Amino acid sequence: MRNFNIIVFILALLNTLESLSIDLYLPAFPSMAQIFNTDIGHIQISISVFFAGFAFGQLFWGPLSDKKGRKPILYYGLLLFIIGTAAIFFTANIYVLWMMRFVQAFGGSAGIVMGRAIVIDLYDKQKSVTIFSQQSQISGIAPIVAPLLGSLFLRFWGWNSSFAFLGIMGIISLFMVYQYVPETNSRIRLSDDADLVQEARLKDQLKMIISNKDFINSTMIGSIAFASLIIYISNAPFLFMELHGFSSGVFSFIFAFNSLALITAAYITPKLIKRMSNTRLLGIATVVLLIACVLHIVIAAGDLSVMLEIMMLYVSLLAIGILFPITSAHALSPFKEGRGTAAALLGFMQLMMTFVMSGLIGLLEADSIIPMVVARAALALVAVGFAYRIFKSKKVSLQEMAA
Template sequence: MEKLTYQEWILIFTLISLTALGPLAIDMYLPAFPKIAKDLNTEINQVQISLSTFLGGLAIGQLFWGPISDKYGSKKPIVICLSIFILSSLAVMFVQDIKMMWMFRFLQAFGSSGGVVIARAIVNKRFDKDQTLKIFSILAVIGGIAPIIAPILGNVILKYFDWPQVFTAMALFATLSICMTVFFLKEDYNNRLTSLNVSGILSNYINLFKNKIFITYTVIGSIAFSCLMLYISNSPVLVMEAGGLSSTHFSFVFMINSCGLMLGSFLTSSILRKRLAPKNIIKLGTVTQIIAAALLWLFIELDLNIYIQLVPLFFFVMPLGLLFPTTTTLALSPFKAESGIASALFGASQLAFTFMTSILLNSLNDGSMNVVAISLLSCALISFIIISSTKE
């Protein structure tokens, strides 16, 4: 593979600004939950619902912006979707009740989803498969950094200002992304869809479901994403409630595991893609996860020290850095002309699968971490079975 040019690196940094916006918007305001609840005269669990409305907007928005980008290109849709994000971010600053916050958080996500889905489409459309895997790995590294940086930035802002200014910072970041898009993103007018009627869009989405390659790697990618969400939502219980560690220790553990995910992505972009076929990278990742999840389950059953349990947890999270960029590359690669629609359905499927997985786990979970470990093990086994039965 030829080295990336200076112009390509500028493009990558522009795409990074687009893909980082969603994670920043999710995590930056988390430290402000108690203050938001107090100012809006509500409970913290009501503020937490704004996370759910954001994820809903992220899923629906991707399905909307994908066809738009295939029809009208990248530049104008990005400017429009980020403008929606900016306006809704500024509107959150003036909300008087929690329901208004839910609505504007939905609109925030609807806007930010355009940047995410179009960024994936741009990578798939403009680069060959080997370059695509490298760039998606770079974007996955950023996906690991953002959840670490976002709460820290939120805390810094809260130290000097009030919580509405956290949303001002989100709007400023989106403004920077628009500027980078306008100045550095070159439009590509080839391979446009000719119609945006509902039946035509639905037909295009249905055609994606008929493609075995797309379905195979979308399912594996969705399972990996659901594993990440299971880890994020249950790690506080494992580390603090069951493990007895402090919130400071938990932050440190979370940072280490995020670094593990970034390490996996770095290894994929720098070493693994040169020595292994993409399918074998996925096999390596799923086998590592199976071993790690089985050990985690065993250690929980034996009630071993929490620090011992954290070792297999790290080696379960790290392979996600292998799976995310590789499944994205393989799922989207057959659809250069329909990159927007393919990217949209890929992203929305991840969120839908995660939603169903969380409902299933909540119905089975009795509060024990054993159930979480078994769920992670089951997900890794399913992914391994799927990739092992897939023909080249």
């Protein structure tokens, strides 16, 4: 039990690196714009670049881990994360910032994809949902404390102190992986002949994964949920500091409050799946997400109340937090082989959808939050469509969902 708890904690810590890398420096955006002699929009691009690095990194690390093992990939990825983070600490050039954010994300993505693969290596689908939820409870603390820490770092040590903290976290993670995480891939090919066979089978393996309906439907819902979350995160500084005029300190508290929804979701999901099927809960969560996003459009368009906006964001994040562990388990459980590749494709689709949607919103947005709320509602509507496809394939009736 002790080793189990340590592994869950370490995998959650690897997930936390992603959240911290995105959320920690959000309060520093205005200061960074001055230091880098640019505008907030160019600083915000560093988030989009981070997503791109994370997406392509997962495609690289996942198949490689099926061939070489999970643990060596964690070593390489964390080392690259540390190197990229250290380079960001010393730069004041916007283009170097973008490049090193890509490097940082490319390395850090190994922790996410290996974390998913290791859980699926060790546990069945039902247990995997519980494990993913437990990880989410731990890593969900990051979005709450990150902006608060970021504000403190900015106030006392400057914008780059956030990246010093990330570097230290990367080093701690590397040590803990070395000390406690076992190799879970029992199908490692070590010989040259086996390598050739593995490479020859990779194309067939990809076709098998992509043709699996459970994988596609669940991955699309998970990708939509992740894109909706990151669209909120990347636009939150604009919404609360620019439009509503809150200080960085107040923004941090609002952001922390909404992030509590992710921890709440991680806590209640294992309890809910004991009372209803994963498929039914997935359908309910997508409908709740759609309702919250549509109501946010009405509130934002009518300029009704910032408190109502915060509440709708909280409800939408609660639904997203429920969807994360369920969609991950649904997408990856069908595969006995190639789980690293499947986890990589899952992560790639999540990040690429986020990258594309964030870019489109950035092009459309001027002095309004409407593009953000409309995009999130549109994505939620698509998620409901994919949830219906899952219900149909599982022969679950709409009456059971409403019961």
